[in-house]
Amino acid sequence: MSTETGPAIDAEPRSHRIVPGPKGLPFLGNLPQFGKNPLAFFERLRSHGDMVDWRFGPNSCVYIADPDCIGELLTETERSFDQPALGIAFRTVMGNGVVVARGTDWRRKRSLVQPSVRPKQVRSYAATMASSTVELADTWSGGERIDIKREMAALTQRIAVRTIFGVDTAADAEAMGRAMDVAQQEIGKEFAGIGALLPDWVPTPGRARIKKAAAVIDAEVGRVVARHRDGGDERPDLLSRLLTAVDETGERLTDREIRDETVTLYIGGHETTSSTLVWAWYLLARNPRARAALAEELDRVLGDREPGFDDYARLTYTQSVVKETLRLYPTIWLVTGVAKADARIGGVPMPEGTRVWTSQWVTQRDARWFPEPEEFRPERWDPEAGDSIAEYAWFPFGGGPRVCLGTRFAMVEAVLILAVLARRFELDVDPGVIEPVPSLTLQPDRDVMATVRTR
DSSP: OOOOSOSOSOOSOOOOOOEEOSOOBTTTBTHHHHHHOHHHHHHHHHHHOSEEEEEETTEEEEEEOOHHHHHHHHHTBTTTEEOOOOOHHHHHHHTTOTTTOOHHHHHHHHHHHGGGGSHHHHHHHHHHHHHHHHHHHTTOOTTOEEEHHHHHHHHHHHHHIIIIIOOOOHHHHHHHHHHHHHHHHHHHHHHHSGGGTSOTTOOOHHHHHHHHHHHHHHHHHHHHHHHHHHHOSOOOSHHHHHHHOBOTTSOBOOHHHHHHHHHHHHIIIIIHHHHHHHHHHHHHHTOHHHHHHHHHHHHHHHTTSOOOGGGTTTOHHHHHHHHHHHHHSOSSOOEEEEEOTTOEETTEEOOTTOEEEEOHHHHTTOTTTSSSTTSOOGGGGOTTTSOOOOTTSOOTTOOGGGOOTTHHHHHHHHHHHHHHHHHHEEEEEOSSOOOEEESSSEEESSOOEEEEEEO
């Protein structure tokens, strides 16, 4: 997905050099500072410069914040940079799916998974996205108190099990959802704590919890896969497409590979969209002008009918609300890669093995690329009258060859859900600041309570 807002802010290449970052501790490096608050730590690194040296435990790292450099990291992945070896908690849940696979294995898996989320397929899922949201809207009433975080999670879980698994029971959504909640929490804890440096064989309470959650996920996916294989009939869901996909040699995905890709798609279709919607309601409640502009577009484009896939392109302001939400609260909040031999960024050599990091949270809130960066202004995404935004200054879905395969699915889902609900209701979120918590995705630090108001 591109910004689609015009040329980069400045065409002149910027010169770069690595500057020293905050002093760390022996063996731990800057891990204690990072673990305490990763977002604040990345902001601190940015205050040192656009290319900053730091240490994640004993590992040498460079943090980059300039869009040109970020573009090089993203587009040179596979050629000059490897995917890092992630923690055991992440690997236990995600396995070796397309998100973490490398080289030939990655290219094979991407070729098998990508057809399932192409625009033609997303069109076929749009009706499920809209109808599931209508079902939720029919249960809301004016004056009701709701927990937005819980409501959005339940909704996107329902859409995920219907579009990915082709099943339609609350039990299918709830068991998987509870296990994924545990998994997300434990991945975040391990990644930001001492667990990131512990060998895989060291037992910890968190690792025990992640294994238990992964066992539930494995059982749920296995049960649904078996149901699909026994059914025999062709189904339109994502899982069925994965089961029948073949690579260039005629081979299909193994059962383990099916499991890994299914979990990856589930997280992309549920966790990220759910979080984005929670932040969108939070921001709209605090910006009456934006909320009014959204309502005007929905009334003008939709009138009294529910949205469908063909409305997605017409709902330009609704898309802008989602994009601006992803700018301020990107669900995926960091990208990292490991330098191969002869890797360079911004003309600066990156020694082999150096881990290069960047954060959507910091670059997307940088005043050099976004005027009034802390302001929620969907208008900045207007393709005709909006801001000129540098390429790779906004990268909530990553970029380059490893750009998120579910980008189109996630955008269409978020826009249609917002359109269905905001056409009928406004949500008055309780006063108070909600802080982001970086785990597997960027989550609110507490329940997000609101009063439903019928429009």
